[in-house]
Amino acid sequence: MSNVVNLNKARKVKDRQDARDQAKENRVKFGRAKSEKTSTKAEAGKARRALDGAKRET
Secondary structure, three states, rough: OOOOHHHHHHHHHHHHHHHHHHHHHHHHHOOOOOOHHHHHHHHHHHHHHHHHHOOHHH
């Protein structure tokens, strides 16, 4: 015979695990310090300006 499983508890455990997984993804995606964000933005702007400056007039 198999064990009786309370479906409400099983559902809640699954929901908690899904929430943990989502939080982990969000930490990776959005978990950067403000200084890192501004540094990345400045580097992208510098690269964009360098590329625009290297364009030829036709």
